[in-house]
Amino acid sequence: MSVITIERKVLEKNDQIAQKNRDDFDANKVFTINVVSSPGSGKTSILERTIERLKGKLIISVIEGDVQTDNDARRISALDVPAVQIVTNGGCHLEARLVRDALENVDLDKTQLLVIENVGNLVCPANYDLGEAHKVVVVSTTEGDDKPVKYPNMFRNSSVLIINKIDLVPYLNCNVETLKKNALQINPSLKIFETSCTTGEGIDEWCSWLESHVVK
Amino acid sequence: MSVITIERKVLEKNDQIAQKNRDDFDANKVFTINVVSSPGSGKTSILERTIERLKGKLIISVIEGDVQTDNDARRISALDVPAVQIVTNGGCHLEARLVRDALENVDLDKTQLLVIENVGNLVCPANYDLGEAHKVVVVSTTEGDDKPVKYPNMFRNSSVLIINKIDLVPYLNCNVETLKKNALQINPSLKIFETSCTTGEGIDEWCSWLESHVVK
Numbered sequence: 101m102s103v104i105t106i107e108r109k110v111l112e113k114n115d116q117i118a119q120k121n122r123d124d125f126d127a128n129k130v131f132t133i134n135v136v137s138s139p140g141s142g143k144t145s146i147l148e149r150t151i152e153r154l155k156g157k158l159i160i161s162v163i164e165g166d167v168q169t170d171n172d173a174r175r176i177s178a179l180d181v182p183a184v185q186i187v188t189n190g191g192c193h194l195e196a197r198l199v200r201d202a203l204e205n206v207d208l209d210k211t212q213l214l215v216i217e218n219v220g221n222l223v224c225p226a227n228y229d230l231g232e233a234h235k236v237v238v239v240s241t242t243e244g245d246d247k248p249v250k251y252p253n254m255f256r257n258s259s260v261l262i263i264n265k266i267d268l269v270p271y272l273n274c275n276v277e278t279l280k281k282n283a284l285q286i287n288p289s290l291k292i293f294e295t296s297c298t299t300g301e302g303i304d305e306w307c308s309w310l311e312s313h314v315v316k
Numbered sequence: 317m318s319v320i321t322i323e324r325k326v327l328e329k330n331d332q333i334a335q336k337n338r339d340d341f342d343a344n345k346v347f348t349i350n351v352v353s354s355p356g357s358g359k360t361s362i363l364e365r366t367i368e369r370l371k372g373k374l375i376i377s378v379i380e381g382d383v384q385t386d387n388d389a390r391r392i393s394a395l396d397v398p399a400v401q402i403v404t405n406g407g408c409h410l411e412a413r414l415v416r417d418a419l420e421n422v423d424l425d426k427t428q429l430l431v432i433e434n435v436g437n438l439v440c441p442a443n444y445d446l447g448e449a450h451k452v453v454v455v456s457t458t459e460g461d462d463k464p465v466k467y468p469n470m471f472r473n474s475s476v477l478i479i480n481k482i483d484l485v486p487y488l489n490c491n492v493e494t495l496k497k498n499a500l501q502i503n504p505s506l507k508i509f510e511t512s513c514t515t516g517e518g519i520d521e522w523c524s525w526l527e528s529h530v531v532k
Contacts (some may be wrong), residue, residue, distance in 0.1 A: 138438075138459075190469055219438050220438065247355055250383060251355060272484075299488075
């Protein structure tokens with residue numbers, strides 16, 4: 101039995117469990133996003149700003165994926181939003197099965213928006229469906245404008261691109277227009293937001309997009 | 317046959333080929349480093365500054381690993397240093413076998429310093445020995461000061477930490493002392509450099525370290 105066969109079997113099994121998750125989200129009218137990026141692009145900070153804006157308007161639940169530590173779940177819990185931490189113990193991506201286990205601790209009946217924050221990795225999480233409605237890929241301007249062409253799968257499989265740390269552009273060798281052009285070349289239907297968690301730029305537009313997709 | 321067994325077998329096989337690479341490096345007195353980091357931390361830029369400083373002093377060869385594109389090899393070749401590009405086509409890390417194939421195009425007899433630039437990924441490359449003398453992990457200050465605790469394997473398996481984009485600290489919420497403390501907690505023997513490819517800070521110290529390790 102070749103490794104390739106095993107990998108295909110792992111992905112097939114993952115897709116089956118992802119579909120069960122999706123069925124549960126649909127049955128409970130929960131809008132679910134899977135937030136993916138490199139380490140340190142600002143996923144958790146965007147989530148903090150999002151929760152600050154939407155708390156009181158929407159009932160949000162969060163599943164945090166990390167290789168190690170429950171730092172991120174603690175940051176979210178500090179905002180009085182229920183957060184379940186998945187520690188992968190070296191695993192480089194979340195799988196549908198891990199999310200399914202975590203869902204035992206999520207009140208889907210009450211939740212309107214479920215945010216799954218994936219492990220910081222711009223490669224492997226691209227291939228694993230978790231049952232989400234959309235993958236949202238975050239890229240920091242500090243990573244440069246060439247990331248979509250160098251890591252195309254993630255941009256191809258995402259519906260939304262958040263270009264974060266937009267406030268740092270004056271200090272960087274990053275052309276945002278080139279970054280957007282590169283991303284749209286890979287995936288012309290990407291919805292793009294430009295954000296800064298420091299200045300708050302773009303967070304309102306991003307939150308409006310989320311609100312417009314919530315179905316209950 | 318379980319997936320765990322397959323993974324262990326893959327790693328064992330990888331280690332065997334890595335040892336062959338290492339034997340070849342030793343036989344030819346080539347000092348080899350494996351540079352690892354998140355996407356966009358500045359691996360290629362550091363390499364460009366390093367080559368500018370050391371060209372004429374040392375004979376350098378480069379193996380570039382990327383998920384897609386040969387952009388990085390072209391950046392290195394522009395500096396008149398031989399660069400071999402490995403495109404993993406979606407693969408999230410370099411393996412010893414891929415490096416072994418690439419070595420067919422590297423003149424080890426002449427090379428004094430071989431730099432292998434891995435795929436941008438702070439998780440998976442940690443587990444794959446390529447035959448290098450040292451793993452060098454690069455972290456950008458823009459990624460925040462908590463990365464060592466969130467991705468400990470990479471810091472545990474590296475000998476050197478380069479903290480890059482040090483010039484951006486005034487604009488960031490990143491405490492470099494905390495970052496160093498976190499890294500040394502995981503691996504107390506880490507040799508740490510602080511660099512900026514924009515101002516050139518720290519590049520001389522890093523290059524001196526490389527020079528002191530070259531053996532022919």
